[in-house]
Amino acid sequence: MPAPLRIGIAGCGKIAQVSHAPALAAIPGARIAALYDTDPARAELIRTANAPQALVYPNYEAFQASGLDAVTI
Secondary structure, eight states: OOEEEEOOOOOOOIIIIIIIIHHHHHHEEEEEEEOOSSSSHHHHHHHHHTTTTOOHHHHHHHHHHHOOOOEEE
16 A cells, blocks of 8 residues: 655645645545644644644744645645
């Protein structure tokens, strides 16, 4: 079985919370692996609701360097 597609979300506002994150979490063979927002509390909301295994990054540079396969902004 191939490794899951590692997806990151940069910008964890309302659209990401109600649309992007739930849709990405439902994709077979993919997982939300990284989250970044200028307000870490918003990233934590997505982590709690849709991606408990995801890491929340403190800055965009660290998020960008995390080795993701795909990113939604």
